[in-house]
Amino acid sequence: MKVENIIKEKLSRRHLIKSAIGAAGLAVAASGGLSMLSSAEAAKKKSATLPWPYKKFTPAEIKQAGEIAHDNWFKGFCSYAALSGIVEILRKKVGEPYLSFPVELTTFAHGGTSGWGATCGTLIGAGVAATLVAGPKTGEAINNEVINFYANTALPIYVPDHPKAEIKSQNVSNSPLCHLSVGKWMKKEGVGFLSPQQMERCARMASDMAMKTAELLNLWADGKFAPTVKAPVFANEIPSQNNCTDCHGADIPKTSGPFGTGLDLLKGGH
Amino acid sequence: MKVENIIKEKLSRRHLIKSAIGAAGLAVAASGGLSMLSSAEAAKKKSATLPWPYKKFTPAEIKQAGEIAHDNWFKGFCSYAALSGIVEILRKKVGEPYLSFPVELTTFAHGGTSGWGATCGTLIGAGVAATLVAGPKTGEAINNEVINFYANTALPIYVPDHPKAEIKSQNVSNSPLCHLSVGKWMKKEGVGFLSPQQMERCARMASDMAMKTAELLNLWADGKFAPTVKAPVFANEIPSQNNCTDCHGADIPKTSGPFGTGLDLLKGGH
Numbered sequence: 001m002k003v004e005n006i007i008k009e010k011l012s013r014r015h016l017i018k019s020a021i022g023a024a025g026l027a028v029a030a031s032g033g034l035s036m037l038s039s040a041e042a043a044k045k046k047s048a049t050l051p052w053p054y055k056k057f058t059p060a061e062i063k064q065a066g067e068i069a070h071d072n073w074f075k076g077f078c079s080y081a082a083l084s085g086i087v088e089i090l091r092k093k094v095g096e097p098y099l100s101f102p103v104e105l106t107t108f109a110h111g112g113t114s115g116w117g118a119t120c121g122t123l124i125g126a127g128v129a130a131t132l133v134a135g136p137k138t139g140e141a142i143n144n145e146v147i148n149f150y151a152n153t154a155l156p157i158y159v160p161d162h163p164k165a166e167i168k169s170q171n172v173s174n175s176p177l178c179h180l181s182v183g184k185w186m187k188k189e190g191v192g193f194l195s196p197q198q199m200e201r202c203a204r205m206a207s208d209m210a211m212k213t214a215e216l217l218n219l220w221a222d223g224k225f226a227p228t229v230k231a232p233v234f235a236n237e238i239p240s241q242n243n244c245t246d247c248h249g250a251d252i253p254k255t256s257g258p259f260g261t262g263l264d265l266l267k268g269g270h
Numbered sequence: 271m272k273v274e275n276i277i278k279e280k281l282s283r284r285h286l287i288k289s290a291i292g293a294a295g296l297a298v299a300a301s302g303g304l305s306m307l308s309s310a311e312a313a314k315k316k317s318a319t320l321p322w323p324y325k326k327f328t329p330a331e332i333k334q335a336g337e338i339a340h341d342n343w344f345k346g347f348c349s350y351a352a353l354s355g356i357v358e359i360l361r362k363k364v365g366e367p368y369l370s371f372p373v374e375l376t377t378f379a380h381g382g383t384s385g386w387g388a389t390c391g392t393l394i395g396a397g398v399a400a401t402l403v404a405g406p407k408t409g410e411a412i413n414n415e416v417i418n419f420y421a422n423t424a425l426p427i428y429v430p431d432h433p434k435a436e437i438k439s440q441n442v443s444n445s446p447l448c449h450l451s452v453g454k455w456m457k458k459e460g461v462g463f464l465s466p467q468q469m470e471r472c473a474r475m476a477s478d479m480a481m482k483t484a485e486l487l488n489l490w491a492d493g494k495f496a497p498t499v500k501a502p503v504f505a506n507e508i509p510s511q512n513n514c515t516d517c518h519g520a521d522i523p524k525t526s527g528p529f530g531t532g533l534d535l536l537k538g539g540h
Contacts, residue, residue, distance in 0.1 A: 045369055048370050050375065080406075097370070100316075102318055104320050104405075105398050107406035108410035111501070112389070113393055113397065114414040114417055115414065115501030115502055115504070116501070116502055116510070117511055118382075118388045119382070119386070119389040127376075127379065127384065128375050131376070139378050140378035143378045144386075147383065176383060176388050232385055233381045233387070237463055238387065238463045239449055239452065239463075240382075241387055241388070
């Protein structure tokens with residue numbers, strides 16, 4: 001059996017998530033007592049369990065999600081933009097539990113998490129949307145595809161109906177990091193941070209990630225979603241990007257064999 | 271007026287979030303009609319607006335949040351662990367809307383976002399918890415402090431009641447990135463990825479971030495929370511970490527003046 005499969009079996013996401021739901025369920029039961037709940041209250045508690053209902057987006061609604069994401073960037077930045085682009089459509093198409101969902105909850109993730117230049121906030125907002133709709137396991141698989149698209153595509157692609165600035169450049173980031181992605185693009189465009197061009201570019205990135213996520217959710221709803229790439233944690237034996245030389249130059253550290261000493265653990269049947 | 275203050279004024283978070291709430295409110299009104307809603311339905315919709323109710327954690331509850339985070343790492347990894355550590359306490363202390371909150375929604379953020387080694391998932395889970403309790407603006411300020419703590423402290427600190435492995439090392443990551451944080455720690459400890467030691471260390475990181483977030487939320491509830499550090503986006507004029515030489519060596523690119531051409535934008539009164 002391949003190492004990857006051993007890992008998958010040992011750390012089965014299905015099992016992990018099932019356990020997680022089990023724990024949450026126990027917490028609910030312990031804190032209230034389900035038998036004492038009204039049906040309205042039971043319905044509320046039900047929204048604690050993912051996935052939530054989904055109705056496929058039409059092509060017009062996918063574009064609309066992109067347009068909302070673009071416009072909402074200027075209200076709450078990138079993570080709020082990508083998440084709200086999808087959730088606003090679902091509020092109209094599906095209603096609850098999306099209507100009572102606090103869509104601002106990842107606003108802090110802008111600027112690569114509270115301005116620290118790490119994961120691009122659009123990928124956090126899009127990942128939450130994918131998880132609400134498809135659950136944690138499939139949501140993560142969809143998010144992995146979206147990140148791969150983000151890192152390996154000349155972006156932004158979407159041209160909004162009402163741009164706030166004209167921009168010339170598309171660029172491949174080779175990375176999910178805000179700092180690298182926006183930094184490389186600004187260098188190519190010849191503009192600085194908080195220039196109208198940079199803000200317009202980041203707003204369009206939110207559109208692209210919301211739209212790509214909606215496209216993959218539609219495929220999944222049709223039973224046609226199939227992952228095309230491994231998460232780098234499996235490919236590189238450590239959580240990582242694939243642009244090793246960007247930071248390491250030629251001096252890329254070796255991992256200590258397949259999953260390091262982790263392999264011994266797995267062989268030992270821990 | 272200092273550049274930072276100009277930026278703050280122009281991109282006032284208060285204004286941004288107010289607009290965001292406004293947009294969400296409009297979406298709710300457009301999709302259902304608030305006047306036609308039952309009081310139960312109105313209460314549900316209310317949960318779309320942050321912040322949610324909070325009751326200060328006792329010292330025992332802060333420890334309990336750490337213990338839950340540690341144990342839940344082994345059920346859903348780091349981001350789920352940090353978020354559920356706080357939410358499970360709030361479900362018991364406060365009840366709704368935490369009982370109906372889908373606490374698995376950031377599970378994908380483990381491994382630095384779906385295994386890409388970027389923002390440590392504990393910081394995403396902790397950031398969502400801070401935002402639910404304190405709203406987007408204060409939630410982000412708290413998250414910035416938590417990330418600063420994460421990057422500049424020898425971690426992990428918390429020793430759980432039921433460790434799954436013994437570990438020897440604490441390490442300063444100088445970074446919010448999963449790849450750097452866990453990579454440097456593994457090198458110091460002399461273990462590989464998915465070793466029992468690495469998993470135990472990451473579970474304790476979730477405890478530390480959940481507990482630090484709860485401590486800061488308690489300060490905030492007492493009106494005593496005061497930010498101690500600027501987000502790097504303000505300090506470095508681009509979303510970034512403060513460990514520039516880790517990736518750039520001595521060849522750190524210059525930004526093009528205060529906020530690049532963004533300063534011209536701001537002078538122009540855009």
